[in-house]
Amino acid sequence: MSNITSEYGFTIIVPLYNEEDNMARLESSLASFLEHSIRKACVLFVNDGSRDGTLAGLRDICSRNSDFHYISFSENCGLSAAIKAGFDYAESPLIGYIDADLQTNPEDFNLLLPYLEDYDMAIGVRVKRNDTPFKRFQSRFANSFRRMMTGDGATDTGCPLKVFRAAAAKQFPMFKGMHRFFPALLLLQDGAKYKEIPVSHRPRVAGVSKFNIWNRMMSSFADCFAYRWMKSRYIRYRVGESDILR
Ligand code: UDP
Ligand code: MG
Numbered sequence: 552m553s554n555i556t557s558e559y560g561f562t563i564i565v566p567l568y569n570e571e572d573n574m575a576r577l578e579s580s581l582a583s584f585l586e587h588s589i590r591k592a593c594v595l596f597v598n599d600g601s602r603d604g605t606l607a608g609l610r611d612i613c614s615r616n617s618d619f620h621y622i623s624f625s626e627n628c629g630l631s632a633a634i635k636a637g638f639d640y641a642e643s644p645l646i647g648y649i650d651a652d653l654q655t656n657p658e659d660f661n662l663l664l665p666y667l668e669d670y671d672m673a674i675g676v677r678v679k680r681n682d683t684p685f686k687r688f689q690s691r692f693a694n695s696f697r698r699m700m701t702g703d704g705a706t707d708t709g710c711p712l713k714v715f716r717a718a719a720a721k722q723f724p725m726f727k728g729m730h731r732f733f734p735a736l737l738l739l740q741d742g743a744k745y746k747e748i749p750v751s752h753r754p755r756v757a758g759v760s761k762f763n764i765w766n767r768m769m770s771s772f773a774d775c776f777a778y779r780w781m782k783s784r785y786i787r788y789r790v791g792e793s794d795i796l797r
Contacts, residue, residue, distance in 0.1 A: 571605050573652055588661065632725075650711035655677070663712070677752035689764060694707060715733075
C-alpha cells in the first residue's frame with residue numbers, strides 16, 4: 552500500500568473534532584510553515600467524526616493546497632484513534648503532531664526536527680502556558696503522578712507539538728488515552744530516546760476544549776496502571792543470527 556505521503560520527508564498529523572472555527576487559521580499558518588519547513592512536508596488532517604462544518608472545510612482546503620491531505624472517520628473515535636490513524640497512514644520517514652486549535656505554533660516544528668538526527672522523538676515543553684490556572688494545576692498534578700508511575704522523566708507529555716521517527720511511532724501500542732504516554736511508550740523500545748525542547752504556547756482563541764477533568768484525569772490515572780502492566784509484559788528480542796538478512 553502506498554499513498555501520497557510517501558512523497559514527503561515529514562507528515563504533520565492534525566486531529567480535528569468540531570473545529571470549524573479554526574479552519575481558516577489552520578490553512579494560513581500551516582501553508583506558511585510548509586514554505587520554509589526544513590524537511591519537505593505535507594499536512595494530514597484526521598477528521599474525527601466532526602458534526603459541524605469541519606469536513607466540508609477540509610475538502611475545500613485540501614482541494615486548493617496540493618500539500619494538504621485528509622482522512623475522515625465516519626464517527627467520533629477519540630483523539631488517540633485519530634493520532635493512530637495518522638501514524639498508520641503516514642508513509643514519510645518523519646511524522647509530526649499538532650492540535651487543530653493551534654495553541655502551539657507550527658513554526659516551532661523547525662526547532663524540533665533537527666533533533667530527529669539523534670533522537671527517535673522530540674517533544675515540546677510549554678514554557679509559558681496560556682491556559683486557566685485550574686487546567687495548569689490538573690496538568691502539573693497529572694504529569695508528576697505519571698512520572699512517578701512510569702519513570703518516563705517527561706515534563707509535559709500533553710504538549711501538542713511533537714515529532715517522531717515514523718519507525719518508532721508505528722511501534723507504539725495504541726489504546727484510548729495512550730496519546731498522553733508517548734515518552735513512556737517510546738522508552739519500551741530497545742535503545743530509544745527522546746528530547747524535550749521549550750516551545751511557545753498561546754490561548755485557545757476559537758472553538759472549545761473537548762476534555763474535562765473526568766475524561767482527562769481519571770482515565771489517565773487508570774492508564775498509568777495499564778502502562779506498568781504493558782511494560783512488565785513488553786516483548787523485546789534481539790536476533791543473534793539468521794540466514795534471511797543480507
Ligand atoms: N480531538 C479529536 N477527537 C476528540 C477530541 C479532540 O480529534 O474526540 C482533537 C481536537 O479537535 C484538537 C485535539 O484533539 O485538535 C485536542 O483537543 P482539545 O484542544 O479539545 O484538548 P485540550 O487542548 O483542551 O486538552
Ligand atoms: Mg487544545
